[in-house]
Amino acid sequence: MTHRSIAILVLSLALSGPAVARADLRVVTTTTDLGDFARRIGGANVQVDTICQGNQDPHTVQARPSYMVKVSRADLVIAVGLELEVAWLPALIQGARNPSVNPGRPGYLEAADAVTPIDVPTGRVDRSQGDLHPFGNPHYWLDPENAKRVVRLIAARMAELDPDNTARYAANARRVNSSIHRGIQRWRAALAPFRGTKVASYHATFNYFLRRFGLVGVGYLEPRPGIPPSPSHLAGLIRRMRADHVPVILHERYYDRTTSDMVARRTSARLLVLPTSVGGTDGTGSYERLIDHIVNTVVSALGNR
């Protein structure tokens, strides 16, 4: 190693030292939604990093070593859970060499602990059914009632790790949940005229959202989770959508929209390309604005039929 590279190393150490020392808690969340909650609950006391970006598919994140650097400095890692991150988070935690965030430690939190999962497979469970989540559908954050439970859980864990700021975390969590609560009233009112409307979607991402607001899912473009659409499956879906007069297809931004466009052309349904996480598209900088965006898009499509 040359003198110059040693100098760079020392300089980097000096620069990186104080930057991470300011916050009381350093938090890494897998998704931007959890990141939004953690930032607002933690306020100035918490420094939050996220791994998966808002427009990124949380199933297929790559276990980049640069993410290990983030996890190596964390006091708390917050994951969605229900095996959403099974392909990459274990590798990040192992590579981070930070025992305080090993699963089972207080520094590791799966937000799914706060919610009751739906779509839990019963009976036969094997991979002929695609990328199955044996513990239930992990996209629970799109139900705002679940979001409130997650906010409370995160605040409790932050208080456990940093008891000096318990009151602050609790107050911030109450503020976040009041705002989500006002949102729920707004979203319920906006979607109330469309209760019972049938919708199709690409992947099972919106099931919690549909259930909360009284919309009915009739099918997915994916024949099975993670399996690309096949002609025979699409033909069956198109027939069902025509029979049921399904007005919209909900399509997650990070999936290829070619087949969704194809289905929309052959039915009377409109294709709605939707963000599924905070920051997934312009104007979704917070959780409430994300749900606002989804609700407004759905309402304007259903209202202009």
Added chain:
Amino acid sequence: MSRRAITLAVSLGLMIGSGPRSVRAQDAGVPAQDEVADDAGAPPSDAEETDTSAVATDGDAEAPGEPEDDLEAELAAELAANAGANDDAAGAQTSTSTGGTASSRGLSNLMNPAISATGLFLAGWTRRAEPDPLALEPAPPEQGDLRTGLHVQEVELRLSSIVDAYFRADLTLTATEEGIEFEEALITTLEIPRVSLRAGQMYANLGRHNLLHTHAFPFLTAPLPWRALLGPEGLKDVGVSADVLLPLPFFAEINAQVFRGEWAPFAGEVLDDPTTPIDETIPDRRRDGDLAYLGHLKTLFDLSDSTTVELGGTYVGGRNGFGRWGNVVGGDLTLKWRPIDAERYRAFEWTTEYVWIDRPGDPLGRHRGGAYTALRYQFLQRWWAELLGSVLGVPATTEGRTWRGEALIAFVPSEFSALRLQYALEAAEEGGTRAIHEVFVQAIFSVGSHPTHAY
């Protein structure tokens, strides 16, 4: 590394990992229930909370001669006096926190390791001649070349599990047409911040390709120079390893390893050529106590949200079979691109590696080397196209250079199966041998616990 040093390091890890913070956590209040909650939401559960303080105390007792204040010294002395009793207590503590409910319900299989199995099957044709068992000339060194016909390339069984509060273990049992062996059998520490210590049978951390299991090879076999220079199985052996994640803003890892090192680059045996009247036999002079020492630096930089570049360098040294100090130097450079909003559908990877071997004392030539460069492009959700060019003989030896090119197309229905078709062309510069063409199909399946994908 001595057992005492490992114990000390583990204990230190525990002290740092579970300090006063988790003790304070016991009496931390949780925020009051939300007054606006109109839903019957379950209150946050803290079931994961474990009492690590007791374990940490036990760890202190195992770290002799490190008292930082009087109280700690006093506690350490008293605990050391009752070491046996405390070990029992700590053991009970661990089992209740990790598996008490499971065993009390009789669900003992929850403690079983994660099991997965992989099978690789090959079918194809090569113009490479079969070695003639009756030939006077010695057969060329076994390089793991593909052979015409139908073959089971490999069946692999992997077991992974957390051992206890301190270690995880990984076992890989590989069956090929040659027999069954433990490809890997190692333990890794869990509780030491910034550092992973490993011990057991494992791959040497020489660049990128040497760390890959057969089912993760980007092409059907290891690159020709790797098979010829490092041996058909690559560099793996019994050893110990320590890797440190450096506290830098980018990823940088330093790895030091010590192996028994019974590897091709350090082998000294020269077989007699029966066509000449002189006896050229040189016996292998490696001794049982000879070891191989490895140092590796890996760095990775994010160029953008979608692009990373990885740069690594390796040195391996050890006393070779000619009784001299042998050297192996490797360098690797990888560029990866995966568009952040379409990671399922597109990817591009470009990897280049070089390895150079210094064999002082070898009458057949001291320096050998080889390189490969490989491109992989995912053009549809389930399809990959790949190209590889490799050269053996950089610097050139008396045997001249051998070039090999491979083109591969892969259909990957899911992350658990793949069908791959590969064409290869291999040509030697000297010796007047004809170019070798090969066409092979490979089928891969993987069952069992979900694999974690190394980057």
